[in-house]
Amino acid sequence: MDAKYLALAQMAVGGGLMGMAYALVAYGFQLTYAAGKAVNFGQGELVMLGAFAGISLSGIGLPYWATVLGAMVAGAALGWCIERVAVRLALQQRNEGWILLTIIVGLFSLSLVENIWGRDDRPYPTPWPAEALDFFGISVTWPELAIAAGALGIMTLVELAKRYTMVGIAVQAVSADPDAAELCGIRSRSAISLSWMVSGVAAAFAGTVIGPVTTVGPTMAAALTLKAFSVAVVAGLDSGFGLVLAGIALGAAENLSGYVLGSGWREAPGLILLILALSLRPQGVFGKKIIRKV
Amino acid sequence: MSAGVTIALRENTSERLVRFALFLGLAILPALWQGQYALGLLTLMAVYGVLLIGLDATVGYLGQVNLAQAALFGLGAYGTALAVQAGASFPIAMLAGIVAALLPGAALALPALRLEGPQFALSTLSFATLSVIFLNESESITHGALGISIIRPSLFTVTLDARGFYWLCLVVLFLAWWASEILLKSRFGLSIEALRDSPTATDALGIGTLRHKALAFAWGSALAGLAGALHALNFGYLQPAAFGYDLMVMLLLGVVFGGRRSQWGAFAGAAVVAMLPNLLSNRTLFLSLVTCGFILTLLPAIRALISRRLPSFRDAAPAGAMSLALALALLAHNVEDWRKGIFALFLFAAVVGLPDGLAGAVAAALHRLLRFTPDPLPQAAGGITMSEEISRALPLRTVQLSKSFGGVRAVDNVSLEIGQGETLGLIGPNGSGKTTFVNLVSGLYAPDGGSVEIAGNRPLPGKLMSAFSAGAARTFQNLQPFSGLTALESILVCQRTGGKREAMGWLRAVGLEANARDRCSDMSYGDLRFLEIARALATGPRVLMLDEPAAGMSKQDIVRLVDLIASIKRAGIPILLIEHHQDVVAELCDRVAVMDGGRVIALGTSAEIRRDPKVIEAYLGADDEETDGSTEREAQIC
Numbered sequence: 012m013d014a015k016y017l018a019l020a021q022m023a024v025g026g027g028l029m030g031m032a033y034a035l036v037a038y039g040f041q042l043t044y045a046a047g048k049a050v051n052f053g054q055g056e057l058v059m060l061g062a063f064a065g066i067s068l069s070g071i072g073l074p075y076w077a078t079v080l081g082a083m084v085a086g087a088a089l090g091w092c093i094e095r096v097a098v099r100l101a102l103q104q105r106n107e108g109w110i111l112l113t114i115i116v117g118l119f120s121l122s123l124v125e126n127i128w129g130r131d132d133r134p135y136p137t138p139w140p141a142e143a144l145d146f147f148g149i150s151v152t153w154p155e156l157a158i159a160a161g162a163l164g165i166m167t168l169v170e171l172a173k174r175y176t177m178v179g180i181a182v183q184a185v186s187a188d189p190d191a192a193e194l195c196g197i198r199s200r201s202a203i204s205l206s207w208m209v210s211g212v213a214a215a216f217a218g219t220v221i222g223p224v225t226t227v228g229p230t231m232a233a234a235l236t237l238k239a240f241s242v243a244v245v246a247g248l249d250s251g252f253g254l255v256l257a258g259i260a261l262g263a264a265e266n267l268s269g270y271v272l273g274s275g276w277r278e279a280p281g282l283i284l285l286i287l288a289l290s291l292r293p294q295g296v297f298g299k300k301i302i303r304k305v
Numbered sequence: 306m307s308a309g310v311t312i313a314l315r316e317n318t319s320e321r322l323v324r325f326a327l328f329l330g331l332a333i334l335p336a337l338w339q340g341q342y343a344l345g346l347l348t349l350m351a352v353y354g355v356l357l358i359g360l361d362a363t364v365g366y367l368g369q370v371n372l373a374q375a376a377l378f379g380l381g382a383y384g385t386a387l388a389v390q391a392g393a394s395f396p397i398a399m400l401a402g403i404v405a406a407l408l409p410g411a412a413l414a415l416p417a418l419r420l421e422g423p424q425f426a427l428s429t430l431s432f433a434t435l436s437v438i439f440l441n442e443s444e445s446i447t448h449g450a451l452g453i454s455i456i457r458p459s460l461f462t463v464t465l466d467a468r469g470f471y472w473l474c475l476v477v478l479f480l481a482w483w484a485s486e487i488l489l490k491s492r493f494g495l496s497i498e499a500l501r502d503s504p505t506a507t508d509a510l511g512i513g514t515l516r517h518k519a520l521a522f523a524w525g526s527a528l529a530g531l532a533g534a535l536h537a538l539n540f541g542y543l544q545p546a547a548f549g550y551d552l553m554v555m556l557l558l559g560v561v562f563g564g565r566r567s568q569w570g571a572f573a574g575a576a577v578v579a580m581l582p583n584l585l586s587n588r589t590l591f592l593s594l595v596t597c598g599f600i601l602t603l604l605p606a607i608r609a610l611i612s613r614r615l616p617s618f619r620d621a622a623p624a625g626a627m628s629l630a631l632a633l634a635l636l637a638h639n640v641e642d643w644r645k646g647i648f649a650l651f652l653f654a655a656v657v658g659l660p661d662g663l664a665g666a667v668a669a670a671l672h673r674l675l676r677f678t679p680d681p682l683p684q685a686a687g688g689i690t691m692s693e694e695i696s697r698a699l700p701l702r703t704v705q706l707s708k709s710f711g712g713v714r715a716v717d718n719v720s721l722e723i724g725q726g727e728t729l730g731l732i733g734p735n736g737s738g739k740t741t742f743v744n745l746v747s748g749l750y751a752p753d754g755g756s757v758e759i760a761g762n763r764p765l766p767g768k769l770m771s772a773f774s775a776g777a778a779r780t781f782q783n784l785q786p787f788s789g790l791t792a793l794e795s796i797l798v799c800q801r802t803g804g805k806r807e808a809m810g811w812l813r814a815v816g817l818e819a820n821a822r823d824r825c826s827d828m829s830y831g832d833l834r835f836l837e838i839a840r841a842l843a844t845g846p847r848v849l850m851l852d853e854p855a856a857g858m859s860k861q862d863i864v865r866l867v868d869l870i871a872s873i874k875r876a877g878i879p880i881l882l883i884e885h886h887q888d889v890v891a892e893l894c895d896r897v898a899v900m901d902g903g904r905v906i907a908l909g910t911s912a913e914i915r916r917d918p919k920v921i922e923a924y925l926g927a928d929d930e931e932t933d934g935s936t937e938r939e940a941q942i943c
Contacts (some may be wrong), residue, residue, distance in 0.1 A: 048424060100618060100657065110370045110426060111561055111656055114554055122646030205516050233550045237430055263792075275442040275883045282431040282438075289428050290416030 021149050022270045023263040028155040029224065030262020035162035035217045036239035037246070039210035042169070044248045045186040049098050049109040050292075053117020054214055055236030057093075059229065060120055061086045061215025062222040063128050066135055075138050082215040090211020094204050102203075117232070125229050135222030138234035154223035161220045163255070165213055170251060180205060180293045234278075241285045247298020257296065314538065324569075328479055335468050344467050346579055348923055351474035351537045353575035356479045357560050358568055359528025364557065365565035366489055367521045368501035370426040372553055373413060376433035377526050379548025379813040381406035381533020383440060383447060387737075388545055389455040395538075398458065402534025403527050409436070410526025411519075412818065418518045421504075433553060440545035440578065441528040451546040455537065474535055480570045481528055488524060495798045497521050498566075499787040502825075506785035509747055509771035510778065510799045510844055551645075558652045564662025566789075573663045581648060585641050587614045588634075597632045599627040602654055623658035626650045682793070682821055687810035689842060698761025699724065700776070700848040700879035701746065706755035708745055715741040717903035718755070723848060727882040728870075730894030730911070732887070734923060739883045740782055743850050746881075747779045748772030760847035776847025780837040780854060788826040792836055795825060799843045808843065815839040815869055831862040842878075849873065850881040855889055867892055 023066065036058055040050045051057065065082040095268035096267050097112035138155035184192040185202040218227070225231065242261055246253035261281050269277030288296060312319060331351075332380020335344050356378055363371035388398040409432075417428040440447050447453060465473060470813045488494060496517050500507045503516050538544055559578040564570025584591050602623040609616035621791050630650040633643050640647070659666045695942065701723040706718040716738045723729045746757050751767025759775035787795050796808040812818050815835040820828060828836065834854055841849055851870070855863050863886065870893050874880060884890050890897060891911040899907040899914055901923040907914055914920055 044423075051914060052426075096622070096653075098620075104660075108656060108660070110423075111558065112653070114654050115558065115656065118554060119646050119649035119653070122643055122649065126642055126646070212548065237427075240423075240427055244424055248423070272440070277437065279435060279438050282435045285431050286413075286416050286428050289420055289424055293420050293424055 017148055019267065019270070022266040024149050024151065026262040026264070026266025027259040028151070028159050029221075029266070030242075030258040030260065031159045031162040031255065032051040032217055032221045032224075032258075033235075033238045033242045033261055034258025035165060035213055035220075036235060037160075037254050037258060038162075038166050038169075039213040039217075040243040041242060041248055041251070041254065042206045042213070043094075043098075043203075044243075046182060047094075047098065047102050047189075047203045048242070049102060050113075050115040050240070050248075051093055051098075051117075051210065052102045052110055052236060052240075053093070053120060053208075053232075054239060055109055055232035055234070056117040056120040056124075057086060057089055057211055057214035058134065058218040058221065058235050059124060059227065059232045060089060060218070060228040062135060062218030062231075063124060064215065064229060065222065066078060066128075066133055069136050075136070079216065082219045083212045085113075086211040086215025086218075087208040089210070089215070090136075090207040090209070091204055093211070094207035098207070099200070099203075109261070114219070117236075121229055121232060126303035128229075132226040132228035135219070135227055137223040152224075154220070158220045158224060160276060161216060162258075165216055166252075166255070169213070178205070199279045238281075241281065245288045245296055247295025249295075249298055253295070253297030310674065311676045313678060315680060317680070321678060323875055324482075328475060330470060331475055335471060335647070341557050346583060348467070348471045348474050348539055350576050350579040351422065351471065351478045352539060353556075353559070354478045354572050355474075355528055356532035357556060357563065357571035357575045358478075358481050358485050358758065359525040359532065360556055360560050361565060361568070361571045362485065362489065362497075362521045362525040362528070365567070365570075366494060366497045366501070367518060369421065370557070371429050371522075371525065372426055372557065373429035373432045373436075374525065374529050374556055375408070375548050375550075375553035376436035377406040377410055378527035378533045378536065378552075378556075378607055379543075379545065380409055380436055381530030382537040382543050382548075383453070383533075384530065385537040386453050386455045388448070389458060389537070390453070393458070395458050395460045396485050398538070399534045400532070402537065403530040406521060406530025406533060408529050410529070411523055413419065414519050414522045414526075418515055418522070422715060430569075433550075435718070437549050438609060439543050440548070447545070450545065452542055457538050457541060470539060474539070477531065478537060482572070483526070483532065485528075485568055490797060491808055493517065493520065493824075494789060499795070499798050500788045502787045502789055503785040506781065506787070506840075506891040507798075509749070509773060509781075510840060511770065511801070512798055513770060514926065527615070537610065547568065555648070558648070560662075562655045562662055564659075564664030564666075565810075567662070567664040567668075569668075570662045570664030571690035581651075582644060584747060585644055588640060591640060592634050595627065595631050598651070598654070599624070599631050602627045602658055605658070605663040619657060623654035626654040626657075630654075642665050654822060679822070683804075683806045683809055683819060685809035685813040686806040688814045689873055689878070696714050700727075700760055701881065702758040704743075704756050704758075706742070706745055706757065707753045708741055708750055709752050709753055714903045715744060716752075719900070719903075719905050720755075721908075722882060723879045726877045726879060727895050728874050728882060728893055730890040731883045731900065732885070732890055732897060732914075733900035737900040737923075739900055740852055741903075742900070743779060743852050743881070743883065746772065747777050773844070777850065778841040778844045778846035778848075779850040780834070780841055780852055782852040782856065784830070784833050786825040786828075786833050786836070789823055789824070791824055792828065792832075793821040795836060795840055796843050799840045801843075801845050811839045811843045814842065814872075816865060831858050834862075835860060835866070837867070842873070846878065848879045848881065851882075852883050853885065854882075855884055855886045863889065 018272045022253065036054055039054055044050050061082040064085040065078040068078040068081040073081065093113065093116055097116045098109045101108035101112060137154060139157065143150040143152045181197045182205060184197055185199045189199040200253060238261065242254060242257045246257035264281050264284065265277050268280040331347065356374065360371060360374040363369055381402040385398045385402035388401035393401060413429065413432045417425055420428055441449050459465070463469070496507065496512045499512055500514055500517055554576050559574030560571060562577055563572065563574025584594065584803065604621040606616040606624050609620045617935065627650065630647050633647055634640060636725050637643050699722055703719060703721050706716055706719045707714065719742060721729065731742065733739055741750065745752050746766060748764055748769040748771055757764060759772060759777050762775035764771035764775040791804070792812060793808055796811050797805065800808060807884050809818065809821060812821055815838055817832060817835055817839065820832060825833060825836065838851065838854060855866055858866060862928070867889055870882070874893065882890065882894060894911060896909060897914045898905050899920045906919045906923060907917045
C-alpha cells in the first residue's frame with residue numbers, strides 16, 4: 012500500500028480507538044439524560060478526577076485492576092454527589108439551573124485537582140506490554156485496545172442490565188415517565204440517583220483507560236466534556252450504540268485533520284461538522300424525531 | 306404586607322433616578338479614589354458591564370445558555386486591534402470591533418437558532434472553541450499565541466488618558482444599558498420572553514420564533530463586539546487564550562450571580578467578575594467578606610430551625626458552601642491558588658440561595674419595604690368584533706386530511722368545512738384524533754395527505770406561522786401560558802394592531818380586567834384558559850380554534866365560558882370548538898362533527914348526532930360489550 016495512505020489509515024485507526032473513549036464519556040451523558048433530562052456539564056472533570064484517583068491508588072502500590080476498581084467506586088460516589096448537590100433541586104423546580112450548577116461543580120473539582128495533584132500532566136502507569144501490535148502495517152498499542160475493549164464492555168454491561176434486571180427496567184420506567192413510575196411503586200429519585208452513579212462510574216472508568224494513552228492533567232477536562240458532548244448530541248441523546256459510531260467518526264476526523272491541516276487545527280473540522288449536524292438534525296443523526304405535543 | 310413606605314413615584318422613575326446617581330457616583334469616583342490600579346478595575350467593570358448586558362439578552366431574556374459570548378468578545382477585540390494596526394481612527398476601530406463580533410455571531414445564529422437547551426449550549430460552545438482555534442492558528446493575521454499589541458489612537462483630536470478612557474467606557478455602558486432597556490422592555494422584548502416560555506404558542510399566535518431569536522442573539526453579539534473593542538483599546542495587548550473556557554464560565558456565572566433579565570443584575574455581575582480575582586489578594590478584606598457571606602447564608606437555616614422544622618436542602622446548601630469557602634480562607638496556604646474553587650463556592654451559594662440573583666433579591670426586598678405608585682392602566686377600548694374585511698371564502702375547509710404516527714392513523718381522510726359565522730363542534734372519545742386535527746390545521750404538524758384552506762388561503766403545510774398568517778388562531782388543550790409576562794403583556798405581544806387600550810379591551814371581554822397586572826405564573830388555571838382565548842382573539846382571527854376550553858374548569862367558569870363563546874359567535878367569528886362537555890356543545894354549536902379512530906363518523910346538528918347509532922356505538926361500545934361500564938359515559942354524552 013502507498014505509504015501516504017498507510018499513514019492516513021494509521022491516523023484514522025488511532026483516532027477511532029480514542030473516539031471509543033469519547034463514546035464512553037458520552038454514554039454517561041445519555042444515562043443521566045434518559046433518567047432526568049439533565050446532563051453533567053462537568054463530566055470531563057469527573058473523568059479527570061477518576062484518572063487522578065487511579066493514579067493516587069497506584070501510587071500507594073495497588074495493581075492496575077485495583078486502581079481501576081477504586082476509580083470506579085470514586086466515580087459512583089462523585090456521580091451521586093453531583094446529582095444530590097447540583098441537579099435534584101433544579102429538576103424539582105423544573106428549570107435549567109442544572110446547566111449552571113454542574114458547570115459550577117466542575118469548576119470546583121478543577122480547583123480541587125489543581126491544588127491536590129498540581130497543574131502538571133502525569134502519566135498513568137499500566138501493566139500493558141510496551142510494544143505495539145501490527146495489523147496489516149497499522150500499529151495498535153495495548154492501551155488503545157484497552158480503551159476499545161473497556162468502552163464496549165461497560166456499555167454492553169449497562170445496556171444488558173438496563174434490559175434484563177428489575178432495577179434496569181425500573182430505571183427505564185422512570186425515564187419514560189417519573190410520575191407514573193412513582194405511582195407504580197418505583198422510587199423515581201433513587202432511580203435517577205442510580206443513573207448518575209452509573210454515569211459517574213463510566214466517566215471514572217474512561218479516565219483510567221484514557222490516562223495511559225494521553226496523560227492526566229487539569230487541562231484534559233474541558234476538552235473532553237466538549238468532545239463527549241458533541242458525540243452524544245450528534246448521535247442523539249437517546250441512541251445507544253449510535254454513540255460508538257459517532258465517537259469513532261469524531262476521533263478519526265480529529266486525527267486526520269490534525270495530520271493534514273496541522274496539529275492546531277485538529278479539532279476544527281469536527282466542530283464544524285458538529286454545528287452542521289445539529290442544524291440539519293437537531294435530534295441527532297441516530298435520534299428519534301421529537302413530536303411536539305400540545 | 307401593610308408595613309412599608311409609600312413612595313410617591315413610579316417604580317420606573319425611581320429606578321432611573323437611582324441609576325443616574327450610580328453613574329454620577331462612578332464618574333466622580335476616580336477624583337476621590339486616586340490610583341491607577343483602582344481606575345483599571347473600574348474600567349474593567351464598565352467593559353464587563355457592556356459584555357454582560359449583551360449576554361443577558363440570550364441567557365436571561367431568551368432563556369438559552371449561550372457559551373459563545375467570551376469568544377465574540379475576543380473576536381471584537383481582535384477586530385478593533387487589527388483595525389488600529391491598519392491605521393483606522395478611533396470610531397472606525399470601535400465599529401470594526403462590533404462588526405467583527407456581529408458577523409460571526411449572525412453566522413452562528415443561523416444554524417443555532419433552531420436548537421434549544423443542551424443542543425443550543427453545545428453549538429455555541431463549539432463556536433467558541435472554533436474561534437479560539439482560529440485566533441491561535443491564523444498566525445499571519447493574529448500572531449497566534451504571541452499576541453498582538455496596539456497603541457490607543459486619539460479620539461478625534463483628544464488623546465485619552467486612563468481617566469478619560471474610563472469616562473468613555475462609562476458613557477458606553479450607560480448607552481448600552483439604556484438601549485437594552487428600551488429594546489427589551491418593548492414589544493420585541495416581551496416577545497422574546499413569551500418565546501422562552503412557549504415557542505409553540507408564539508408561533509401559533511404569529512409572534513414568530515426565529516426572527517426574535519436572531520435579533521436577541523445579534524444584539525448580544527453586537528454588545529460583545531463593542532465590549533471587545535473597549536477591551537482592546539484599554540489593554541493594548543491581546544492573546545487568544547484570554548478568551549477561552551475560563552472567561553466564558555466566569556461571564557455566564559456573572560450574569561446568573563447578578564440576576565438574569567435585569568440590566569442591574571448584569572452590572573452587579575460585572576462588578577463581581579471584575580473585582581473578585583483582586584479581592585483574593587487582600588486576605589483581611591477577603592476573610593471579612595466571606596464571614597459576612599457565611600452569616601447571611603446561615604439566616605434561612607436558622608429561620609427554619611426557629612420554626613421547628615429541619616432546614617431544607619435549599620436553606621442549608623448555601624451555608625454549607627460558604628462554610629467551605631470560610632475554611633479555605635482560614636486554612637489554605639495561598640488563597641489565590643483556590644481562586645476557581647472559591648468562585649465556584651460563592652456561585653453555588655448564590656445560584657441555590659438566590660435563584661433570581663443579587664438584583665432579584667434586592668428588588669424583592671425593596672418591594673417589601675417600599676410601595677411605589679403603580680403605573681396607571683389605560684381605559685379599556687374595543688372588544689369582540691369581526692375583522693372589517695369580509696371575504697367570501699370559507700373560513701376553514703379541509704379536504705381528505707390525513708396524518709399517521711407510526712402505524713396509527715390519527716387523522717384519516719377528514720374533510721370538514723366551516724361556513725361564515727358558523728360554530729362547528731368537534732367531539733369524540735379520547736384519542737379519536739380531534740387535537741391532531743387542530744394541530745394539522747394550525748400547522749403544528751404537516752399532513753401526510755390532503756389539504757387545508759383557511760379563509761381562501763392555502764398555508765404551507767407544517768408551518769404554524771403560515772397558518773396564522775392565513776387567519777387561524779388557536780388555544781391549547783394543555784395550557785401554553787407566557788409565564789414570565791403579565792396578563793396585559795400576554796395580550797400586547799399577540800395584538801396585530803392597537804395598543805394598551807385595546808389590550809385592556811380584550812381582557813375586559815374575557816372578564817380578566819382586574820388581573821391585568823398579574824403575572825401568568827400567579828394566575829389560576831381557569832383564568833389562564835380565558836387568557837388564552839383573549840390572546841387568540843387579540844390576533845383578529847378569521848377562524849378561532851378552541852381546544853377543550855372547558856377542561857378542568859369549575860361550574861361557574863363554564864357558565865362564563867359559554868357566555869363568552871356565545872358573544873364571540875354573535876360577533877360573527879367562525880369557531881371550531883373541541884369539547885367534552887356536551888351541554889356546552891349542544892348550546893353553542895350550529896353543527897357537530899363526531900370523530901372516532903381518526904375518521905368523521907357523523908356530521909349534523911346536535912340533536913341529529915345524539916340519535917346517530919354510529920355515535921352511540923363509538924361512545925357506549927357495541928351492544929355485546931361493556932354495557933354496564935358505560936353508564937358514566939352516557940351521562941357525559943347526553
